[in-house]
Amino acid sequence: MLTMLWLLLGSCERTSPEEKWITALSARIEAGYQSLHSSSRDLNRQVQEFCVQNTDINVPRQQWRQTMAAWQDIQWVRFGPIVEHNDDWKIQFWPDKKNIVARKVNKMLNEPQSITVEGVANASVVVQGLSAVELLLFDEPYVTQFTSTGTQSGDQCQLLTAITTTLAANTGRIVQAWQDAQFQAGWLASVGQPQxxxxxxxxxxxxxxxxxxxxxxxxxxxxxxxxxxxxxxxxxxxxxxxxxxxxxxxxxxxxxxxxxxxxxxxxxxxxxxxxxxxxxxxxxxxxxxxxxxxxxxxxxxxxxxxxxxxxxxxxxxxxxxxxxxxxxxxxxxxxxxxxxxxxxxxxxxxxx
The missing domain is CATH 1.20.120 (Four Helix Bundle (Hemerythrin (Met), subunit A))
Incomplete structure (x- = not known):
């Protein structure tokens, strides 16, 4: 990506300081998105292992922390593809002063139909990201349910798996959208435009x-x-x-x-x-x-x-x-x- 941008700019002698900075910044943003996507995939894998193999809940918890850290590092980017489809809200719904995340999660858990990836992907942004995963992995009533043998534990695992699968897919799409040659060329070309x-x-x-x-x-x-x-x-x-x-x-x-x-x-x-x-x-x-x-x-x-x-x-x-x-x-x-x-x-x- 960085090589392509330099080619778009032409020779270094004709490259303005602003173009040099934006080129380097674009590469930094791309690396941040890739890190978030990689962490999201690892979170999805750890959640599935936790649910299928009954592993220690602290393992997916730690991976959640790493994924949240990757998001916090790149959270400042509020331009480009990530804002076009509310993807920033899909990654994390916050602030949540009215506890909407818990209400939406509970609604999904109490619905009679099975919880699927498609269902989560088509649901509100509130239940698609890291805030909903945090609720399920860290909030005591939900953590307690994971140790039970009832239906709720299975439903929570279905929802947790569906959310992290959706998160991994969304972050992967964001990486691809940021790498898009047409977007990159247009964003870089805007450096010289009046502002x-x-x-x-x-x-x-x-x-x-x-x-x-x-x-x-x-x-x-x-x-x-x-x-x-x-x-x-x-x-x-x-x-x-x-x-x-x-x-x-x-x-x-x-x-x-x-x-x-x-x-x-x-x-x-x-x-x-x-x-x-x-x-x-x-x-x-x-x-x-x-x-x-x-x-x-x-x-x-x-x-x-x-x-x-x-x-x-x-x-x-x-x-x-x-x-x-x-x-x-x-x-x-x-x-x-x-x-x-x-x-x-x-x-x-x-x-x-």
Whole structure:
């Protein structure tokens, strides 16, 4: 894929810094999607072994964590094929403030007809991805059912297998769609197109997605459980992402490390090199410093997020992290966009 893109660009002498960055970024995204697909297939295999051979539930649980980590690394990409068919929601339905995942899963388990892959693939996005798998593998009432000999255990295994099969198929389709030569050529060609708050190009796609992801981390992944999105402003640990598996803080860390990988990648033309080409290396330094601040604050929280938000002793650390995330987002919205000469326009996640 990377070779093909370089051929599309022509000789290196005629390749702009923006084209070099987008070419390298496209290869990075492709690798991320391939990793997600590979992990999804392994999850499907581990689930089948668990259901057929009655293996330890911790084996598919661990593979679920690896698959979720692969998703969190590439979750920031909110452009291209993944948004065309709600595929991001098919991979993970969240936020889920009304516990819709549990309600939809229970509805499928209680239906008289057999649970099939086709049935799940044609069902709501709510039951097609990692959130539904997390419910079945980590939520105690469902875990208890797996040890029983009743019909529910068999139904849960049928559903778990159907969901992971669908997930593997969906992630495989996303890889193929990203590799599509026509899409790649069009996305790369957009680098040279005029950009404003309404019409995007590949560079504004990428930077806009970075901002959207970091706003999601601040507003939803941290602000939600802190209570900042509630009318009563009361914390609620069950609003954290991955509360059943206690993966919430791990997810935020992976999201931050993904931003770090975009800014600095010693093996490819990264965002730092693009900024350096424009005489704005100081922005790259400030971006990395902000990331380091967030990672350091995150490391001080030694309890699952669902518990930490409910304990007054952790409040200041969490609020410090919230403010630090806001500083990183402000840097992206103001200094980074200005340095790259782009206008992101309105962001639906803006605000506190």
């Amino acid at each position: 404003d708050g309404v019409h995007a190009n590949a560079v504004s796609d990428a930077v806009g997605a970075m901002l959207t992801q970091m706003e999601k981390v601040k507003v939803d992944k941290l602000g939600g459980p802190l209570g900042y999105k509630n009318r009563n402003r009361q914390p609620n640990g069950y609003f954290s992402e991955g509360w059943r598996s206690d993966s919430s803080l791990d997810n935020i860390k992976i999201n931050l490390l993904a931003m770090q990988g975009i800014m600095q990648n010693n093996e490819a033309y990264d965002l730092r090199r693009l900024l350096e080409s424009k005489g704005n290396a100081v922005i790259a330094d400030e971006f990395q410093a902000r990331l380091n601040d967030n990672l350091a604050l995150l490391a001080t929280i030694d309890k699952p997020l669902r518990e930490a938000v409910m304990e007054p002793g952790y409040r200041q650390q969490l609020e410090d992290l919230y403010q630090s995330l806001g500083a990183l987002n402000s840097l992206i919205k103001t200094k980074l966009t200005k340095a790259l000469g782009i206008n992101l326009g309105f962001n639906s996640n803006d605000g506190d």
